[in-house]
Amino acid sequence: MDFNSGNGGGGGANELHNNQFYQCEENKPLLGEMSEGNNNTKLSAGPCKRSLHHCSSSGMRYKLLHEGDIQVCVVKHPRTFLSKILTSKYLRRWEPHHLTLTDSSLTSATPTGYMETSLSYSSIEDLQLLSWDNAPKYCVQLSFPGGTVLLQAANSYLRDQWFHSLQWKKKIYKYRKVLNNPSRWDVVLKEIRALVDMALTSPLQDESIHQAPLHIISTLLAENSNFSTQDHENIIVAIAPLLENNHPPPDLCEFFCKHCRERPRSMVVIEVFTPVVQRILKHNMDFGKCPRLRLFTQEYILALNELNAGMEVVKKFVHSMHGPTGQCPHPRVLPNLVAVCLAAIYSCYEEFINSRDNSPSLKEIRNGCQQQNERKPPMPLRLLRPEPPTPPSATLLHLSANPSPPQPPPSAPSNPAPSIPISSQTPSLPLSLPPSVVNSSEILVELERNNNSTNARRKAGPSGGDREPNLIDCLLVSPAVNTLSIQLPAQADRVLGCFALILKMLSDYDDWRPALASLLQPIPFPKEALAHAKFTKELKYVIQKFAEDPRQEVHSCLLSVRSGKDGWFQLYSPGGVACDDDGELFASMVHILMGSCYKTKKFLLSLAENKLGPCMLLALRGNQTMVEILCLMLEYNIIENKDTQLQIISTLESTQVGLRMYEQLCDRQRELKELHACSCSHTPSTV
Known part of the structure; x- marks a missing residue:
C-alpha cells in the first residue's frame, strides 16, 4: 500500500x-x-x-x-x-x-x-x-x-x-535532515538546543539516545567551516549537558582539539571541557580504540598550560583527578594519564624521528653496535663520525703493537694504573678520537666493555657475539647517538616540559607510584628522547622517587623487565646515556636494591660484570654503599681475577670507611678460619 x-x-x-x-x-x-x-x-x-x-x-x-x-x-x-x-x-x-x-x-x-x-x-x-x-x-x-x-x-x-x-526515530530523522542543510544560524542553534533537550528528556534508554545527537552535531561542524568562533562556543555550551555522561564522538573530539589550539584561554575550555576530560580519564578503558579522545585530553592539558600560571593550573587539575584522600578512588585515571603523557612526549620527537637526516633507524643503530661488538672495520654509514679515524699517536703504539688475533688478557703488573686495562683489552680496535679528548665517562664505558667482553668470552664462548644487542647497548656504543644534537622547536619544548611535569607529579603520590613504576619499567620512550639530555634530566626526578621508595614493587621496576634487556638502572648508571651526576643516582638505586631482596650473589655478579668501574670510583669518593658492595664481592668470592681483587683492596684502603669495613671483613674471615680449624681438630677419628 x-x-x-x-x-x-x-x-x-x-x-x-x-x-x-x-x-x-x-x-x-x-x-x-x-x-x-x-x-x-x-x-x-x-x-x-x-x-x-x-x-x-x-x-x-x-x-x-x-x-x-x-x-x-x-x-x-x-x-x-x-x-x-x-x-x-x-x-x-x-x-x-x-x-x-x-x-x-x-x-x-x-x-x-x-x-x-x-x-x-x-x-x-x-x-x-x-x-x-x-x-x-x-x-x-x-x-x-x-x-x-x-x-x-x-x-x-x-x-x-x-x-x-x-x-x-521520527524526530531524530527530522533533526538530521534540518541540520544537514542549515539555512540560517539562528535556526541551527535553536534546533541544536531542541535536539539536546529531546535527548535528555526521552524515556528511552539506549546508547544511541545521546550518541545520535552528538554525531549529528559533529557532522554539522565538520561540513560547515564558516561558523565564527562565537558560534562554536555557543554550540559547545548547547551540547554540554549531553557530554556529562557520554564520550564525544571522534569528529567532535577533533573540533574540540581545534578549539583548544585556537582559543586556549576561552572560558569554554575551563567550564565545559573540564568535566568532559575528567570523565574520559575516569572511565576510558582503551585509548587505542579511540585515539582522538586521547588527543583531545592532550590538547586540553596544553590549553591549561597556556593560561596565566599554567603550570599551577595543570597541577591543580592532576590533584583534582587524584582526589584529596590518600588513595585515588578511580583506578583508570593513572593509566590514562600515563598514556596521554607518553603520546605527547613521542609527538615532541616525531618530526625529528621522521627526518632521515637526523634520526638513524633502529636497524642502522644495531648494525653499528654489532660492528663495534665484532671488532670489524667501520662501514661508511651515516651513523658513524664523518671525520676519518685519527691514527694512533707514538706514545700509544706499544699498547697495540701486536697485530695477532686477540689473546686472553695478560696479567696486570703489581701496581696497575687505571688506564692499563682500558687499552690492553682492545689491541685491534681503531682509535676514532685523539687521546686528549677522552673523558672519564668514556673510560668507564671502556672499562665496562672490557669486563663484559671478558665475561662473555668466559661464558658464551665463540658464539657469544651473535646475540642481538638491546637498545641501550646501541645508545652506548653508537657514535651517531652519542654525538646526537637534538634541538626541539619552542612549542615542542613547552609540550615536553608540561608532560614531564605531569610524570613528576604522578610519582609524588604514594598510591600511584607502584603502578607508575610498572608502566614505565619497559622504558616506553623513543630512543631519541633517551638521547635528549633535557628529557632524561626531567625524568631523573621520577627515577629518584622510585629509588627512594622502600616498597619492593616500586624499586624492583628499576631493573629490566626480563633478562637480556636493560632498564632504568642501566640507563642512569655511570656510562649510561642519562647519567649526569657522577653516579649519585646509581648509588641510590644500588642502596635500595641491596636493602631489599637483591642482596644476592647473582646481583653482585651482575654488578661485577657490568658496573665494577663505577663502583670502584664511587667507593674512592667515600660512598658507603659502594664500599659495602666491594667488600661483599671479596667476601663472596665474586671476583676471580687476582689483579682485580688487588685493585678492589687498594680502593678500599684509600678511604677511612673503606679501610674500616675491609678490616672488619678480614677479622670475620680470620675468625671463620680459626673456627673451621678448631672444628676440624676436635673431630673424633673414625675406627
Whole structure:
C-alpha cells in the first residue's frame, strides 16, 4: 500500500482525532532560554507543548526498539458513503508483520499487504495513542496523508515502547535532515538546543539516545567551516549537558582539539571541557580504540598550560583527578594519564624521528653496535663520525703493537694504573678520537666493555657475539647517538616540559607510584628522547622517587623487565646515556636494591660484570654503599681475577670507611678460619 500518495481526507478522519487521545509532542524546539550568564549570546526558543504521556509521573523507562513483531491495520480516509461502509470496524482486518525501524522509514520483513511499501518518517503527520472506549486495545496511531496506520501490541508496556521508539526515530530523522542543510544560524542553534533537550528528556534508554545527537552535531561542524568562533562556543555550551555522561564522538573530539589550539584561554575550555576530560580519564578503558579522545585530553592539558600560571593550573587539575584522600578512588585515571603523557612526549620527537637526516633507524643503530661488538672495520654509514679515524699517536703504539688475533688478557703488573686495562683489552680496535679528548665517562664505558667482553668470552664462548644487542647497548656504543644534537622547536619544548611535569607529579603520590613504576619499567620512550639530555634530566626526578621508595614493587621496576634487556638502572648508571651526576643516582638505586631482596650473589655478579668501574670510583669518593658492595664481592668470592681483587683492596684502603669495613671483613674471615680449624681438630677419628 502506498502511504505517500493520499488525498486530503474526509470527515471520517475526525473519528480518530478527538480530544480523548494523548497528544504527541509538537515539532517545535523544546528548550527555552539558556542560563542567565549566557543569555546575551543565546537565542530563545518558542513556546512548546510537551506530551502528556511523555511527561507522565510514572517515570517508566523503555529500551529503544529497532525491530519487533506487531499487528498492523491500515484505515483509508473515506470520502463516500460506500467507502465508509467498507472501512467500518467490522470489516477491518489485522496483518502480522515483523517491522524494522530504520533511520528513515518503517519497513516490514515481508513486504506484502498493508506493508507492501515502507512508511517514511517524513510522511507521518501525527503519532498518537488510541484510548477511547471502543478502540482496539494497545494501539498506536500513525497518521499519513490519506489514511491511518494502526499498530497493535500485546500489552500496554510494549505499546508505549513502540510509541516512544517511533517518536524518537521520527524526530531524530527530522533533526538530521534540518541540520544537514542549515539555512540560517539562528535556526541551527535553536534546533541544536531542541535536539539536546529531546535527548535528555526521552524515556528511552539506549546508547544511541545521546550518541545520535552528538554525531549529528559533529557532522554539522565538520561540513560547515564558516561558523565564527562565537558560534562554536555557543554550540559547545548547547551540547554540554549531553557530554556529562557520554564520550564525544571522534569528529567532535577533533573540533574540540581545534578549539583548544585556537582559543586556549576561552572560558569554554575551563567550564565545559573540564568535566568532559575528567570523565574520559575516569572511565576510558582503551585509548587505542579511540585515539582522538586521547588527543583531545592532550590538547586540553596544553590549553591549561597556556593560561596565566599554567603550570599551577595543570597541577591543580592532576590533584583534582587524584582526589584529596590518600588513595585515588578511580583506578583508570593513572593509566590514562600515563598514556596521554607518553603520546605527547613521542609527538615532541616525531618530526625529528621522521627526518632521515637526523634520526638513524633502529636497524642502522644495531648494525653499528654489532660492528663495534665484532671488532670489524667501520662501514661508511651515516651513523658513524664523518671525520676519518685519527691514527694512533707514538706514545700509544706499544699498547697495540701486536697485530695477532686477540689473546686472553695478560696479567696486570703489581701496581696497575687505571688506564692499563682500558687499552690492553682492545689491541685491534681503531682509535676514532685523539687521546686528549677522552673523558672519564668514556673510560668507564671502556672499562665496562672490557669486563663484559671478558665475561662473555668466559661464558658464551665463540658464539657469544651473535646475540642481538638491546637498545641501550646501541645508545652506548653508537657514535651517531652519542654525538646526537637534538634541538626541539619552542612549542615542542613547552609540550615536553608540561608532560614531564605531569610524570613528576604522578610519582609524588604514594598510591600511584607502584603502578607508575610498572608502566614505565619497559622504558616506553623513543630512543631519541633517551638521547635528549633535557628529557632524561626531567625524568631523573621520577627515577629518584622510585629509588627512594622502600616498597619492593616500586624499586624492583628499576631493573629490566626480563633478562637480556636493560632498564632504568642501566640507563642512569655511570656510562649510561642519562647519567649526569657522577653516579649519585646509581648509588641510590644500588642502596635500595641491596636493602631489599637483591642482596644476592647473582646481583653482585651482575654488578661485577657490568658496573665494577663505577663502583670502584664511587667507593674512592667515600660512598658507603659502594664500599659495602666491594667488600661483599671479596667476601663472596665474586671476583676471580687476582689483579682485580688487588685493585678492589687498594680502593678500599684509600678511604677511612673503606679501610674500616675491609678490616672488619678480614677479622670475620680470620675468625671463620680459626673456627673451621678448631672444628676440624676436635673431630673424633673414625675406627
